[in-house]
Amino acid sequence: MEAGLRVLTGGAQGPPADGFEVGYIERDGSELRRPLADVWSVRFEDVAPVRAFKSYKGQRHLPGLWWSSTTDGHIGYESWLERDHVMLMDFDPAVVGVSSQPFWLFWMSKNSKGLSHVPDYFARRDDGSAVVFDCRPAERRRPRDWEKFEATRAACDQVGWEFRLVGAPDEVLVRNVRWLAGYRHPRHLVEPIASELRKVFAASRPLMDGATLTGDPIAVLPVLFHLLWLHELAVDVQVPLHAAAMVSPGTVQ
Incomplete structure (x- = not known):
């Protein structure tokens, strides 16, 4: 979806080699937190969002719901950038499932600081492979954001998921x-x-x-x-x- 994606490399405060945990909510409302190695087969395209899509006066970003022809249901977005990428996933014939705010990723940084991150989307392809998306304009990627993107990339590598950090599409x-x-x-x-x-x-x-x-x-x-x-x-x-x-x-x- 975006050419020339930056290659993520570990830094001084980068992710650990292992030790990730994942928190998610099943469709029946059950809240689970499990080691990353135990959740690689979870159908995250079917889970409930772990965060609500809030709307308030003076909000800089415009959240909403996209009706997906792929899932025959609504998928949340927190900005028009996210909406555009949800739309492009909906248009992609290889994508058979999408969920928003699919899970919390928890880990300890190298200085023993507890960190967490919620990726924007989880998509399932028709060949069974998976892609985890973070949507962030290039000009708004701060150093502390890169630390979380690096951790998410490392976690995805451990379970065989692709990770994409995407900005404004064409x-x-x-x-x-x-x-x-x-x-x-x-x-x-x-x-x-x-x-x-x-x-x-x-x-x-x-x-x-x-x-x-x-x-x-x-x-x-x-x-x-x-x-x-x-x-x-x-x-x-x-x-x-x-x-x-x-x-x-x-x-x-």
């Missing part, structure tokens, strides 16, 4: 995916329009040309955008989406 990508996200709900999968669109775009052609061949664009375009969201049809989301954008068969059929 603006064009976000705008395109945000547009398609407006049509992510299954109500936009309307037949027989969807089947006709799959036939029309069996060979690549411009977006609006294919929509017009299928029928009235007012009825057809919402279905087309939904198929693009599902990756049943494909378009280059790295460049601005427009009427002449080439649409082709997608990666998901």
Whole structure:
């Protein structure tokens, strides 16, 4: 999601070689705290958030809930940056589960100071692998934040999870995916329009040309955008989406 991620390296106050503990809340409300080695197989994509998403007057960041077509439920975010990354995870066909504020990570620093951190997201891929995300703009990553990111990276390495520290994603990508996200709900999968669109775009052609061949664009375009969201049809989301954008068969059929 972000090119050129900084490689995290241990410092004087960096994480220990072992000794991590994880606190999390199961969906039934049970609160657990266990050694990291004992939780690698926990389905953290299904746990409840360990922290509430607070809203108050004068708040600098805008929290909210994103309805995810991947999970068919709401995923919390604490800022628009987090919202954008939740949206991109929702758009990623390899992601099959996402949870926000998935667990507390506890450890002792090398000077015996008790530390803790809550990563922003846990995502599960369709191959069973996992990714832990922290979202923080590059200009707001302070030294004490890096210590926590280093610890989270070290903990993830121990259990075979990928760790990603992400900042602002590409603006064009976000705008395109945000547009398609407006049509992510299954109500936009309307037949027989969807089947006709799959036939029309069996060979690549411009977006609006294919929509017009299928029928009235007012009825057809919402279905087309939904198929693009599902990756049943494909378009280059790295460049601005427009009427002449080439649409082709997608990666998901």
